[in-house]
Amino acid sequence: RAWYPGHVQKAKRQIRENLKKIDIVVIVLDARAPVATTSFEMKIFKDKQRVFLLNKTDLADSEYNKKWACEIAKLYPTLLVNKDTKRKELLTFLKSVPTKYANPRIAVVGVPNVGKSTIINKILGRHKAKTGAQPGITRGVQWVNVEGLTVLDSPGILFSEIFSKDIAAKLLLIGSLPIENVDDEIFDYAFKIYASAAGVQKDIVQFLEEYGRSRGLLKKGGQVDYEKAKTLFFKEVSEGKHGKLTYDTDFEKFWEVLKNG
Ligand code: GTP
Structure with a gap:
């Protein structure tokens, strides 16, 4: 976990402090890697109503998007979304989540760069983006009322707990790990996962040789x-830019990670 900078502890503390007040946790996953983006300490949300947004579906394999949504929906309210999803569709989904509270308090959480801020902006109907392309940017905390929902105007950034080479490689492929902090072993492994999903036959050296030359x-x-x-x-x-690819395809692994996290 060395590649995550010092604000990890601060982010965790922020989430824990706000958690007591939260009724519904909106967990944002990247549709390309639903297992890797679920690999965080899930037990902090044990007593909360959990719902899942499978985001960035525009970048993932469309058949797998449907399969993953069906799978996760077996246990949790689930919606496939991307940056073009209409605000109304998102609000209708969130308002349909079963809860005993009249104005449920909602927090949007997920690993770095999955699109939390973009989703919060959409829920709040805010067009001026408060997003950051750099993974791990945190902002001030505030509650906002929207159509009977009380929304935490600050993304809960979660960091991977069950760390493995496979998870690191997939987080790299979806842009959730800063490239500077990745070592060659992870690059090589990530390339193998990419190549297998994309049907590329070359190894990383051959591939980058040709790619580098062409660019x-x-x-x-x-x-x-x-x-x-x-x-x-x-x-x-x-x-x-190198295809709409889904890297996580193992449904059982998802439930295993969810249970152990
Ligand atoms: P952190 O603050 O780093 O934790 O990021 P975040 O989870 O708040 O993600 P953010 O909303 O800042 O989005 C990260 C990047 O992904 C931005 O460049 C967004 O424009 C882009 N993005 C968000 N949603 C989508 C999507 O559905 N599709 C595509 N293609 N890009 C998206």
Whole structure:
């Protein structure tokens, strides 16, 4: 977990302090990696009504989007969303969540960069984006009333607890891990996962050699600048520029991670 900066503790404390007041936890997952983005300390939400938003569906495999939504909906209210989802659809879903409270207090939580701020902005009908592309940006805490919901105007940033190479690699592929903090072993593993999902036959060295050359990412002597090629390639993958791919496809693993988290 060394790659997460010092505000992890602060973020955790913030969530715990606010948790007492929360009735419904809206857990935002990345549709490309529902298992990796569920890999956090879930037991802090044990007594809360949990609902799931599978976000960034525009970047994931459309067949798997449907499959994942059906699977998670077996136990929890679940909605497939992306940046183009209408505010009305999101509000209708949230208002339909069973609760014993007249004005349930809602918090939006998830690992870095899954789209929490974008979703909060949409719920609040705010167009001026308070989002940050840099993973892990926190903001001030405030409650806002919206159509019978009391919404925490601050994303709850969660950090992966059950850390493994597989999870780290998938978080890298979806842009939830800052590239600077990733070592070569994770890059190689992430590339294998990407290649398998995308049907690419080359290994990372062959691939980056060709990719770097085609993008003109060369050193003075004319050799490919491997570091530059790697950085740009993984950034582009996380932005969906190399296909709409779903990396997590194991439903059982999801429930296992959810239970143990
Ligand atoms: P942190 O504050 O770092 O925890 O991020 P966050 O979870 O609040 O995510 P944020 O809303 O800032 O979105 C992160 C990036 O993903 C931004 O560049 C958004 O524009 C982009 N994004 C959010 N939702 C979607 C989506 O559904 N599809 C696509 N393609 N991009 C999205």
